[in-house]
Amino acid sequence: MRPKTKRRDRTQRLERYLTLAGEAGSIAMSLRDKPTPLDWIGVALRAVGVLIKVNAERRGAIAKNPWNYFDDHAGELWTEVPTEFHRLIFENLAECAIDEAYWDGDAGSPYLCRGVVGGEVVGWIGEGDAVVDGPYVLCAREAQTYRALGERVWQRIGGRHVLFGNAGLVLDPFGVDDVRPTAQMRELETRMQRFLDAELARSYLFAGPPGTGKSLAIRWLVRRLGLGSVRIDLGVLARLHGYHGSQSVATSLETLLQLLRPEVMILDDLDRVAASGPLLHFLEIALRTCQIVMASANCTDKMMGAALRPGRFDEIVRVDRLDPEVLRGLLGDDADLCERLAPLPAAYVAEFVKRRRVLGKDAAIDEIADLERRCGIVAEKTEAENDA
Incomplete structure (x- = not known):
């Protein structure tokens, strides 16, 4: 917004017009031996223009410092x-x-x-x-301001699930309709529902290597429980504030909490930010605001012990590999491959199934070695990052 108002525009135009009229009157007066009434009117107009300019300068002198x-x-x-x-x-x-x-x-x-x-x-x-x-x-009025803004955000997005990522606040495309739930997921759904029925807020940390299905399990559980959610990509906040910018990250998270007040808050990649004092305090606030808080992390080794206690995270859920029942269901007639594929995280098994469907069984089997190699590279890099 430029610093102009209708009143100030009119004043500035009037000052210019009066000054021009006054200048014209002065020139006319200098060309005559005896000034006419119109000449004196021109001089008066010039005086008024000068007065307006003086008032404007005086106003500038007394203006307060913004x-x-x-x-x-x-x-x-x-x-x-x-x-x-x-x-x-x-x-x-x-x-x-x-x-x-x-x-x-x-x-x-x-x-x-x-x-x-x-x-x-x-x-x-x-x-x-x-x-x-x-x-x-x-x-x-901070809480009221963010609440009013949050109502507009929910109306604009038009759904029950919101994602905060690189594009800001957008509709979260859950995409869990074709998920095969593991026995662990089904048991956890039942457990969560019991705490919901008892009206007790709970927090869960899903920990495991990349590609094991942590985020997918979280989204499946939210959909099954019938709750609205806000999912936050902590990698985005880490890029904005740095790994050790815990205070800034916590402030942003608290703002999102006040803004959207979700039933479920999901924190993706919790190990991307330092789990120090401000973030731990936020977790307690979130648990008092939401019905469920869920987070995912590749590794919990770098987290403070205080972050893992009940009250911050009530339960730690280990997600390592697909359970045998789901693996056999995915492989169908190729159950003989279970032993070879069992060590791979869920994302790699799902990729094998896609290749088998499109490229054929033999081609997909030939490429298992490539999937195993990629899985090893990711595991090594993740371990190196955790040790850094």
Whole structure:
């Protein structure tokens, strides 16, 4: 938003017109021996134009500094919206207006601007068309502001499952209709339902090597339990804030929690961020807000012991390999391959089944060695990352 209003535009135009008229009157007066009434009117107009300009300069001199506004305006405390939610705020703003008391009138100077989201005030500082600081929300109305914004997000997405990833907040494509649940998944569904029926919030950490089906199991369980969810790719937050940016990551997660207030919160790749104090505190807040909190991690070795205690994660679910029943179901008539494929994670077995269907059994069997080699490379890299 540029720092212009209709009133200021009119004032600036009037100043220019009066100055031009005054200049014309002065020129005409200098060409005559005896000034006419019109000449004097021109001089008067010029004087009025000068007065308007002086008033504008005086107003600029007494304008308040917008950079001081958010520090402590009349006892009101403000908090800045995390960077990854700036666009979301501005997409949903209404009634934007510049506070001329915090602008000196120069189009290149910073100015204070405010708007509303669902009746809640949002403020920021701009220069020209750019936002140079903010947006901010009132600390006392932070929860209400994010709730109002969250209602608009749910309406826009139009589904019960939301994913926060590289594209921001989008509909989460679960895609679990053709999943073969393992015995472990079925048992866990029954266990979770019992805690839901008892109205007890629970948290679960799914741990296991890459490709073992942790994320798929989580999505299947959410769908079976009939709950709405918000899934967060912690890899995205890690790229924004760094592995050790625990405080910033926790702030972003708390903002998402206030914004969407899901029944289930899913944290993908928890081991991408440091599980230190701020993140542990967030886990406790999430458990008081959601019915279920679920997270996945390739390895728990780097996590603080405090992260693994009940209250942060009530249950640790190990996901290593496909159970024999599901493996036999996937292989069908090729049950003789069970022994060779059993050590592979679920993703590699699923890839073998796809190749068998498209390329034929013999070609798929010839390529098992390639799948085994790739699985080993991934395992080595994951182990190296965990040791780093």
